[in-house]
Amino acid sequence: MTTKVNEIKLCYKDRISIAKSPKITCSQDAANLYYKNWDKNEIQLHESFKVMLLNNSNIVKGICQISAGGITATLVDLRIMFALVLKSLATAIIICHNHPSGKLQASQADKNLTAKIQKACDFLDIKLLDHIIITEGGNYLSFADERIL
Numbered sequence: 820m821t822t823k824v825n826e827i828k829l830c831y832k833d834r835i836s837i838a839k840s841p842k843i844t845c846s847q848d849a850a851n852l853y854y855k856n857w858d859k860n861e862i863q864l865h866e867s868f869k870v871m872l873l874n875n876s877n878i879v880k881g882i883c884q885i886s887a888g889g890i891t892a893t894l895v896d897l898r899i900m901f902a903l904v905l906k907s908l909a910t911a912i913i914i915c916h917n918h919p920s921g922k923l924q925a926s927q928a929d930k931n932l933t934a935k936i937q938k939a940c941d942f943l944d945i946k947l948l949d950h951i952i953i954t955e956g957g958n959y960l961s962f963a964d965e966r967i968l
Contacts, residue, residue, distance in 0.1 A: 843877045843913065846949055846961035853915045854957040856882055863955050866893040868916040870900055872909035873948070880907055890919060895932060897939060904945060911946035917953050923960040925952060925967055933962060 843849050849871060861867065867887045872880040885900045886893045893916065904912055914936060916929075925933075933950045940947040950962040962968040 837874070837878055837880075840879045843871075843873060843879060843948070846951065846959070846964050849913045849915070849949060850951050850953060850959035850961070851957065852879065853882070853951060854953055854959075857917065857953065859955075861887075862917050862953070863919045863921070865889055865919060866891065866916055868893050868895050868914070870904065871913040871915065872904060872907045873911040873913065875910045877911060877948070880909055892928065897936065900936075901939060901943065905943070909945065911948050912940070913949045913951065914947070915951040915953060921954045921958075923952060923954060923958060925960060925962065925965075930967060933968060937968070 841848070841852060843852070853869065853871070857867075865888060868885045869882055870885055871882050874880055883903055885903075886895050888894055914933075929950070929952065933947075936950075937947050947968065948963065950968060952960040
């Protein structure tokens with residue numbers, strides 16, 4: 820008797836030419852791109868967590884929402900996030916979440932999550948370039964700029 824299993828095939832398809840994708844050179848570039856791609860009807864409603872996937876030249880391959888949560892928190896499943904990061908063959912990431920309260924201050928939970936993601940990135944040889952917190956109006960806090968990362 821032969822046991823059969825499903826075959827899994829992973830692939831990545833570009834919809835936008837890499838030549839037309841933006842390059843991230845600083846935290847302001849990343850924050851602006853995140854803000855432009857955020858649903859403005861939800862930025863003050865609930866927390867969401869997103870990941871920006873970059874190639875080795877810091878050119879954006881894409882942005883993906885990992886979770887949407889409640890008013891004061893969102894659950895980030897690192898297995899789901901890193902499945903996406905690895906599937907996309909990203910060599911660097913910039914993570915981001917919003918604070919519906921408008922407070923541009925990193926909580927201890929934010930710092931703990933960032934440390935956990937940094938540890939996974941180190942193991943997988945992926946650069947965690949920044950963790951950005953954005954609020955309505957496009958204001959932001961960069962963990963890299965604040966030397967929290």
